[in-house]
Amino acid sequence: MPDPMYRQIADDLRRKIESGELAGGRQLPTELELREQYDASRNTVRDAIKLLVTRGMVETRPGQGTFVVAKLDPLIITLDWETGFSGGEGSAYYKSEVKADRRKAEVSVPRIEIQPSSAAPELGLETSAQVVSRHQQRFVDGTPWSLQTTFYSMSLVQRGGVRLFQAEDIPTGTVQYLEETLGIKQVGWRDKIMVRTPDATEAAFFQVPDDGRVAVMEIRRTAFDASRKPLRLTVTTYPADRNQFVVNVGEVPDEEVLGAPGSTASNASSESAAQGEKE
Amino acid sequence: MPDPMYRQIADDLRRKIESGELAGGRQLPTELELREQYDASRNTVRDAIKLLVTRGMVETRPGQGTFVVAKLDPLIITLDWETGFSGGEGSAYYKSEVKADRRKAEVSVPRIEIQPSSAAPELGLETSAQVVSRHQQRFVDGTPWSLQTTFYSMSLVQRGGVRLFQAEDIPTGTVQYLEETLGIKQVGWRDKIMVRTPDATEAAFFQVPDDGRVAVMEIRRTAFDASRKPLRLTVTTYPADRNQFVVNVGEVPDEEVLGAPGSTASNASSESAAQGEKE
């Protein structure tokens, strides 16, 4: 009738974690200790811990113990879409945004690669065409924070956009660079936003488990020039546990200090359970 | 040296699922069969299955078996910021968007409630004030798709916005209704976007496991009137496994048919593993 024992143990530990009785660093008793505390077998205790691991509340380290996962302080990224400001891509923009948050931003040297056009289908190039990709890793306070890859048609490089091909940061952003150098103006863009589980590379970089417990947000931005042709494709992935976004549209008051809402007003109402009254 | 056996089994099954050898409905062999196929103990087979369950690829049903999870066809929600169109909140808007996708949209009758102002901190009301909440459930082709709650100050109702208080749909949207009735014009809004795990209510409604394997995207939209004061707060939650967004900014070409990008061009490059060259 009651919950199985391993769930009871997990619930008890969860309660202790959420109440703050068990916080950040090394905390949980060892399996042997828990086994005595709850008078259960080691396997049952392990099942309870496995449940908490799945929910991302604790992590186990072989030879050391089981630890409560410390929540990361989310970085709030502000995008002012209406002003036409090309939010969020240039490294200068990224750094200033993070600095406004009093945190230290770092951007890796871009890794330049040549890839088949199939790597960036949104650019709509011939199958035989090639694209240049500029890949950057971003850190905040030393912690990996986001990954970004921008794809350009090789023809842009051939027409004079040579810096696209150089493995160094373009602080003013490639958008401005392309306009100054080639006179190509970005007049709009389309973002496709989705949430998915990280692939192996992302999981390794972000230092999250590779079993999909931490989601990543992927934003694929296709930017267009004045002739409505795709100019570039920028793919950015943000792990959901450390990134939030704020978008201002139209006339809005100045940003006040916005504390993380957490679970203030969720979609749950007062107390009623789910009800299926459709229409 | 090699992967542990339960991972090998899981990988083998994952391969079969991804290759389509095992698709939608009831598929996986029983634990007893797998135990023979891989010459492993039942517990080891179960560990392999548990891994796939955690990754959301299969689900187990007691007394029946283990089944490959059918991926939902994602609904692509298009928001055109530049037109100033108040994307996504009015039920009329929602229905037409979904219909354009050739799918059947349903919206539940709003559930009206009175709540303390602390339920909607973004409105910046006195602690003693109260807010009206309008809560709606949305379905696509009969499947629960999103949850939305809009909060208004009670004073709006007292000033004449009585329909806010009635449990019936306002097809033209409350934005237009408030402008026509009270002359209050919405001039902009601020969206806070975050990804988190669903709470118990959401998990039940969306029919997803309550252990956080499926993330939800929460969009908190605070809309402002001409005097830059908060007019309303709309909280919408979308399960990530069935929703994607497209945002157009500036001048962009017409929407072509956009197949789900899936894992076309990720942030992984050709083949190189993660490298830590920061700066």
Add this chain to the structure above:
DNA sequence: AACGATTTGTTCGTATGTATC
């Protein structure tokens, strides 16, 4: 309605391997 067969869920025991200090 009752029963049995099948299938997954829970719990224990035990042994051995691997990582860390």
Add this chain to the structure above:
DNA sequence: TGATACATACGAACAAATCGT
């Protein structure tokens, strides 16, 4: 090197859910 702690793997028994007879 040894001690500690988690990881993997096997075996066994019973419970609970489901389905068909």
